[in-house]
Amino acid sequence: MTQNKRILSGIQPTGNLHLGNYFGAINNFVLLQKEYECFFMLANMHAITVKYEPQILEDNILETTAALVASGIDPKNNTIFVQSSVSAHAELAWIFNCTARIGWLNRMTQFKEKAGSNKEKASVGLLTYPILMAADILLYRATHVPVGEDQKQHLELCRDIAIKFNNDFKANDFFVTPEPIIPENISRVMSLRDGTKKMSKSEESDLSRINLTDDADLILKKIQKGKTDSEAISESILKSNTRPEARNLINIFSALTGKKMQDVITNWNGKAFSEFKKELGLLLIEKICPIGKEIIKLKSDPVFLKQILKDGSKKAQEVANTNLMEIKKIVGLV
Incomplete structure (x- = not known):
């Protein structure tokens, strides 16, 4: 057995x-x-x-x-x-x-x-x-x-x-x-360009995804260009289906920090996404860049x-x- x-x-x-x-x-x-x-x-x-x-x-x-x-x-x-x-x-x-x-x-x-x-x-x-x-x-x-x-x-x-x-x-x-x-x-991580679609390598624009081998500058660029909306961070992100891109960025932040989405929104309530994106970009660099560097190293052998x-x-x-x-x-x- x-x-x-x-x-x-x-x-x-x-x-x-x-x-x-x-x-x-x-x-x-x-x-x-x-x-x-x-x-x-x-x-x-x-x-x-x-x-x-x-x-x-x-x-x-x-x-x-x-x-x-x-x-x-x-x-x-x-x-x-x-x-x-x-x-x-x-x-x-x-x-x-x-x-x-x-x-x-x-x-x-x-x-x-x-x-x-x-x-x-x-x-x-x-x-x-x-x-x-x-x-x-x-x-x-x-x-x-x-x-x-x-x-x-x-x-x-x-x-x-x-x-x-x-x-x-x-x-x-x-x-x-x-x-x-x-x-x-x-x-479930969604596209940075369309929050209704899963993140995928088949999407034409590379700006739609964070690749595991992206460097720090590229990660920051992609997050800054990531689609959101003109509204501030608020409870409406969770309660409404009209803000999928905003919800996606909150979800990524939640996954990186291990915090519930509700707690992330509470901490950032009323703030603009421009400030939020800077912090999200730094979190991604901290998590993804070491993995990317190791992938490149391993692929060389x-x-x-x-x-x-x-x-x-x-x-x-x-x-x-x-x-x-x-x-x-x-x-x-x-």
Whole structure:
């Protein structure tokens, strides 16, 4: 059986990681490593469900590895590995393709959002990737999975697959149904140019995001140019939906200081955003610049980064292959 409190969490190696990635996932990983046995997966098989450049994907794997380590994830005490280096993920995904039901996939809202108006031209992988996600998790018999709001439905699918597998093969609870970890302090960081959209590297303007490798001058410039409104800081930021950009900056300040948004507003009530932005910029420099410098340093040593992934893949393969052999016996694939 799996050890108590094991986590599997994946991050797509998209490269050019930004503040949204940090507060949405990476910072949470850093905290979780203190309490759980952690497997952190660079989900490159998920990344190919949409159009991509092979060479860029390969480069992004090393950059994302550097970002994880620079942010404080200890590769000696955690398993950091590339998804495609463990073939058991794909094997178990096929078994689960034969366990899951088409109706379950048709209910996945993220596919509808990502496929857009012409679903017929979307890849099959984009439709079935929640099944691969279930294989990622259950392959390591993880007990807990950190998820954001947009992934809760996929974890429910994972739990449904685990239950159906156990029932279909009378497997006596072989798979545990993993519990979600939805941290209270996780922050959804929005674009600095449009507070209704998530911060994203796909947005055309680089001024819309704080990249983890931005230097101090660039961070200050982006915050100063960040969109707000002409009103002073007040309770209306939380009570109204008409000030999304103002709310976003308060939220970032809250995430950096660990204070509740209400407390931040109380402390700055009645003051102009020009003064607030100066303080926010300094907080970001203090938090992000050391990480950025370490990312740049680590990227200059690809041999070191590749060794981290090699060691992690070896450990992941040992766990995954042992579990896959048991699964194959249960379903008769021996």
